[in-house]
Structure formats: C-alpha cells, structure tokens
Amino acid sequence: MKILAFAVALFLAAPALAHEVTVGDLEIIHPHIPQPAASAKAAGGFMAIVNNGAEADRLIGVESDIAAKAEVHESKVDANGVGTMEHVDAIEIPPGETVNLEHGGYHIMFMGLTGPLMEGELHKATLIFERAGRVEVEFQIDPPAGMGEMDHSKMDHGASGG
C-alpha cells in the first residue's frame, strides 16, 4: 500500500513540472510561455508535438484569451545572420515524429497581450489541427527566457508559490 501511495503521489506531482495532453494520435507536451517582461506586447509559446499515428497532421491555428491574436510563426536566420520571424500557414507534424516548437524555430506568437503573464500560471488555449481538430491545452508560464545571474535575487519572491 505504501508503495502504491508513493506512486500515486509521484503521478499527481508530475503535471506541475511537465504537463501534457493526448488527443487521438497526438501528444502535446508541456505547452509553455517564458514569462514576458511586464511591458511586453507579445510573447512566444513553445511545446513539443508528437504524432504517434500513421498520417501527417498540421497545426493550422491557435486561439487564446491571453492575446488579441495568436499566430503560428517560424524564426529564421537570413543570409546576413539576422534573425527574422514570419507567419506560416501551418506546422507539419509528420507521422511517427516529434516536432519541437522552440526558440529559433517554430513557435506560437501571442500578440496584443491582454494582461500580465506571471510565472506558475496556467492559461487556456485551443490548438487547431487539420485532422485532430480543436485541442484544448493550458500554457504554463515558465521562468523568463535567458534569465541571467543578475536576476537571481528576484527568485526569492514567492518562487515556491503554487
């Protein structure tokens, strides 16, 4: 019994660290947004999408209350080494593969943020796939990206909350 209780406790604790949603053949792993600066008008959303099926799917849109508009973007570095990003119509999720939405590549762009996003929060959003349809997920607000040594003092403020 003790071992079982321990296993259950582990299972319950896991989603706080890396949550995921499974719909049909798709697994959406840890949708998250690095906490943007308080003055930010936009924020990037990231996750991994696993396609366990035999047919490709495509992420074609995102809806969320946290921003006036959410788009699928791809970051690129041009021939001059300058980073740019552009709106893409879809992200292809090939069968049997994992597509990572990450810094420097595909991401969700939340534009016109409707309010502050604070570390530890969960915000609902809907991912729209061509085959899987509408998939409800929650984006977790993670620590700010690229946080340097200088910022560590801020981590004392309610960092254990939740």
Ligand SMILES: [Cu+2]
């Ligand atoms: Cu973008």
